[in-house]
Amino acid sequence: xxxxxxxxxxxxxxxxxxxxxxxxxxxxxxxxxxxxxxxxxxxxxxxxxxxxxxxxxxxxxxxxxxxxxxxxxxxxxxxxxxxxxxxxxxxxxxxxxxxxxxxxxxxxxxxxxxxxxxxxxxxxxxxxxxxxxxxxxxxxxxxxxxxxxxxxxxxxxxxxxxxxxxxxxxxxxxxxxxxxxxxxxxxxxxxxxxxxxxxxxxxxxxxxxxxxxxxxxxxxxxxxxxxxxxxxxxxxxxxxxxxxxxxxxxxxxxxxxxxxxxxxxxxxxxxxxxxxxxxxxxxxxxxxxxxxxxxxxxxxxxxxxxxxxxxxxxxxxxxxxxxxxxxxxxxxxxxxxx
Amino acid sequence: xxxxxxxxxxxxxxxxxxxxxxxxxxxxxxxxxxxxxxxxxxxxxxxxxxxxxxxxxxxxxxxxxxxxxxxxxxxxxxxxxxxxxxxxxxxxxxxxxxxxxxxxxxxxxxxxxxxxxxxxxxxxxxxxxxxxxxxxxxxxxxxxxxxxxxxxxxxxxxxxxxxxxxxxxxxxxxxxxxxxxxxxxxxxxxxxxxxxxxxxxxxxxxxxxxxxxxxxxxxxxxxxxxxxxxxxxxxxxxxxxxxxxxxxxxxxxxxxxxxxxxxxxxxxxxxxxxxxxxxxxxxxxxxxxxxxxxxxxxxxxxxxxxxxxxxxxxxxxxxxxxxxxxxxxxxxxxxxxx
DNA sequence: ATAGTCGGATACAACGTTGTAGAGTGACGG
DNA sequence: CCGTCACTCTACAACGTTGTATCCGACTAT
Numbered sequence: 054x055x056x057x058x059x060x061x062x063x064x065x066x067x068x069x070x071x072x073x074x075x076x077x078x079x080x081x082x083x084x085x086x087x088x089x090x091x092x093x094x095x096x097x098x099x100x101x102x103x104x105x106x107x108x109x110x111x112x113x114x115x116x117x118x119x120x121x122x123x124x125x126x127x128x129x130x131x132x133x134x135x136x137x138x139x140x141x142x143x144x145x146x147x148x149x150x151x152x153x154x155x156x157x158x159x160x161x162x163x164x165x166x167x168x169x170x171x172x173x174x175x176x177x178x179x180x181x182x183x184x185x186x187x188x189x190x191x192x193x194x195x196x197x198x199x200x201x202x203x204x205x206x207x208x209x210x211x212x213x214x215x216x217x218x219x220x221x222x223x224x225x226x227x228x229x230x231x232x233x234x235x236x237x238x239x240x241x242x243x244x245x246x247x248x249x250x251x252x253x254x255x256x257x258x259x260x261x262x263x264x265x266x267x268x269x270x271x272x273x274x275x276x277x278x279x280x281x282x283x284x285x286x287x288x289x290x291x292x293x294x295x296x297x298x299x300x301x302x303x304x305x306x307x308x309x310x311x312x313x314x315x316x317x318x319x320x321x322x323x324x325x326x327x328x329x330x331x332x333x334x335x336x337x338x339x340x341x342x343x344x345x346x347x348x349x350x351x352x353x354x355x356x357x358x359x360x361x362x363x364x365x366x367x368x369x370x371x372x373x374x375x376x377x378x379x380x381x382x383x384x385x386x387x388x389x390x391x
Numbered sequence: 392x393x394x395x396x397x398x399x400x401x402x403x404x405x406x407x408x409x410x411x412x413x414x415x416x417x418x419x420x421x422x423x424x425x426x427x428x429x430x431x432x433x434x435x436x437x438x439x440x441x442x443x444x445x446x447x448x449x450x451x452x453x454x455x456x457x458x459x460x461x462x463x464x465x466x467x468x469x470x471x472x473x474x475x476x477x478x479x480x481x482x483x484x485x486x487x488x489x490x491x492x493x494x495x496x497x498x499x500x501x502x503x504x505x506x507x508x509x510x511x512x513x514x515x516x517x518x519x520x521x522x523x524x525x526x527x528x529x530x531x532x533x534x535x536x537x538x539x540x541x542x543x544x545x546x547x548x549x550x551x552x553x554x555x556x557x558x559x560x561x562x563x564x565x566x567x568x569x570x571x572x573x574x575x576x577x578x579x580x581x582x583x584x585x586x587x588x589x590x591x592x593x594x595x596x597x598x599x600x601x602x603x604x605x606x607x608x609x610x611x612x613x614x615x616x617x618x619x620x621x622x623x624x625x626x627x628x629x630x631x632x633x634x635x636x637x638x639x640x641x642x643x644x645x646x647x648x649x650x651x652x653x654x655x656x657x658x659x660x661x662x663x664x665x666x667x668x669x670x671x672x673x674x675x676x677x678x679x680x681x682x683x684x685x686x687x688x689x690x691x692x693x694x695x696x697x698x699x700x701x702x703x704x705x706x707x708x709x710x711x712x713x714x715x716x717x718x719x720x721x722x723x724x725x726x727x728x729x
Numbered sequence: 730a731t732a733g734t735c736g737g738a739t740a741c742a743a744c745g746t747t748g749t750a751g752a753g754t755g756a757c758g759g
Numbered sequence: 760c761c762g763t764c765a766c767t768c769t770a771c772a773a774c775g776t777t778g779t780a781t782c783c784g785a786c787t788a789t
Binding site for chain 2: 108126132147166191278307
């Protein structure tokens with residue numbers, strides 16, 4: 054079987070603790086002894102048993118990332134970024150999918166499987182304000198996304214309102230006046246949809262444009278098909294518009310397809326802007342202007358914050374923090390100046 | 392801190408082993424005792440320490456999935472499927488990204504981090520035939536993808552040649568005769584590109600169509616931009632063609648964009664077929680006909696095979712197996728009958 | 730010369746769990 | 760009435776690692 058400290062110690066003619074000391078770079082080991090131990094380690098191909106180490110130290114070196122599902126590009130790209138950030142810190146990432154299902158999300162929060170890792174980066178979708186208390190968990194937790202405000206945990210997120218306002222203003226500056234929104238959620242306030250819609254309204258307000266409820270397309274989910282369906286419905290109702298703000302890129306791309314199907318031209322007849330800066334937004338026809346919400350920064354910060362909490366066992370850091378990433382408009386072909 | 396067996400045992404007035412027996416459903420425990428222990432467990436909110444359990448049992452209940460990168464949709468959807476399959480079996484998945492880089496792939500194979508899990512599902516991209524020996528690893532390993540034939544490990548993959556042949560025949564049956572291939576790799580034989588190109592040639596052969604090297608578009612990577620660039624190059628050379636076979640969906644979608652940019656119509660002037668059945672293939676304009684290579688089946692089988700190997704410590708199962716998934720053509724708008 | 734310090738190494742216990750061996754109890758058959 | 764057996768439970772060791780206490784020798788300061 055796999056070699057242990059005992060095997061190495063026997064071959065090197067030292068105690069197991071000395072081998073352990075060599076491995077952990079404990080300073081007081083004679084160079085000569087160290088060399089002998091190193092040789093033995095290589096000879097046996099010794100690799101430490103991480104379970105034993107975890108048992109001793111109480112830490113595993115892994116973190117959990119819980120998100121709705123990887124087949125949604127936004128979350129796939131988020132996971133990519135989180136894994137890279139974790140790797141830079143020498144940590145490894147375990148992924149749980151919740152499907153955005155509230156029950157499953159609550160289950161993940163208390164799952165024994167979490168004990169396999171040192172902390173959780175959690176992007177909830179189904180949970181609401183009523184579940185805030187469930188976030189009082191006995192392990193380090195960092196939240197992503199928008200569902201929970203003022204929870205008991207650190208929260209890393211994007212400037213939804215400001216960024217959505219900037220996106221809307223971007224369209225207005227380019228001469229668009231009747232801007233459809235695709236992806237709103239009925240009566241939602243605290244989720245991404247609610248916040249982005251608020252940014253939209255702020256921009257209209259600031260520009261002195263009137264808000265027209267007929268321009269708002271509601272969807273339950275944010276898949277491409279929802280964007281297309283919602284757009285088709287608006288087209289069928291004969292609403293007049295000269296621009297579309299997809300509350301995420303996937304919706305925007307779906308809407309763009311529906312617009313083109315209907316014989317309208319993007320961007321000549323209708324300008325389109327999205328939100329998320331997915332990889333695919335560069336390759337649509339026309340390429341999609343969008344908001345880069347700072348995904349890499351979010352991932353990096355979430356990992357750093359979580360690791361801080363993990364390292365901080367006596368609560369020296371203090372209360373839950375809210376951290377907001379920088380956003381940026383990425384201009385492409387779908388929104389030329391008129 | 393977290394409760395242990397000792398705490399539960401003390402409260403319930405039994406030995407720790409009895410508590411352990413209750414938890415592991417050992418049959419010979421008096422109902423009365425069992426109930427008392429259960430109560431104590433709930434009272435303390437006891438959850439077993441998985442590190443300790445792992446140390447004892449030698450198993451962690453987690454598996455590693457190593458793949459190029461999650462921001463490639465194909466791999467994101469593969470990861471999604473693997474995680475679901477693992478979850479059904481009560482296992483959890485840790486993800487390593489290799490970026491398709493050979494050095495990084497070899498590193499992953501020997502990383503100590505692997506010891507945090509019971510086995511590896513590995514989708515290599517950079518490794519070649521010369522590295523086959525590196526796959527002789529002292530832990531359960533299941534390979535995905537095409538780079539390695541006849542390796543020392545179980546291999547779950549798709550019927551690349553047959554499926555590519557079927558895709559090509561699908562175009563031929565619909566009256567197309569000059570079929571461009573996008574995404575070929577120079578001189579490659581064993582990779583997905585080489586195999587799919589072989590299927591293409593077989594189909595031409597069977598239909599009595601001549602192979603024209605001018606119709607083959609080479610790319611190094613399989614991103615959307617590569618598909619677009621390669622297609623633009625062929626268009627610039629003035630090659631005549633009436634169909635495009637993208638060796639994956641991403642390439643096909645990129646190529647489709649380039650075709651439309653050039654003023655040609657899909658599918659009227661050019662039919663397009665892809666490979667992978669990504670989610671997004673349904674939502675392009677026109678929607679993309681493609682090959683579903685059996686991704687769910689591959690994920691399910693890979694997990695099942697790996698778990699078998701993990702459970703089979705005395706090598707009762709025997710030699711490495713090759714398992715091929717069923718494929719299927721998914722017909723959409725990009726390939727109407729002429 | 731002696732106490733104190735430092736470098737270099739070791740023995741032992743402990744992390745929390747489960748397998749093994751075995752002890753105690755009662756029922757049952759001969 | 761005793762041996763056997765099934766049931767119920769316990770004590771102990773072990774998984775492989777690292778922290779703590781400790782030991783020995785050599786060097787420094789007084």
